[in-house]
Amino acid sequence: xxxxxxxxxxxxxxxxxxxxxxxxxxxxxxxxxxxxxxxxxxxxxxxxxxxxxxxxxxxxxxxxxxxxxxxxxxxxxxxxxxxxxxxxxxxxxxxx
Numbered sequence: 001x002x003x004x005x006x007x008x009x010x011x012x013x014x015x016x017x018x019x020x021x022x023x024x025x026x027x028x029x030x031x032x033x034x035x036x037x038x039x040x041x042x043x044x045x046x047x048x049x050x051x052x053x054x055x056x057x058x059x060x061x062x063x064x065x066x067x068x069x070x071x072x073x074x075x076x077x078x079x080x081x082x083x084x085x086x087x088x089x090x091x092x093x094x095x096x
Contacts, residue, residue, distance in 0.1 A: 029084075037087055039089055042077060042089070043074040044070065044074055044080050045057070047080075047085065050085060051084065053080065053081030053083060053085060053086070054080040054081050054082070055083065058080075067090060067092075070090075071090075077089070077090070077091040078090050
């Protein structure tokens, strides 16, 4: 049977491994969204909130009206933010 100090050491090691993995995942998400994001250079509306992004703006009005306003202001290809800063590409073609 294991003694209490051995169990505490094993539990501490498990917590350390899980914490390291969680930190790795957090750094990976931040890296993808902020540093290596291929949409980072596209124009678009600024995100008013890091948590909700532009979702409240879209939800407060008709989405098609909001998209039309953004494309008239920023061009036919824009990006906007969803929850937790996830970027979305929006492109309209006027050739039709």
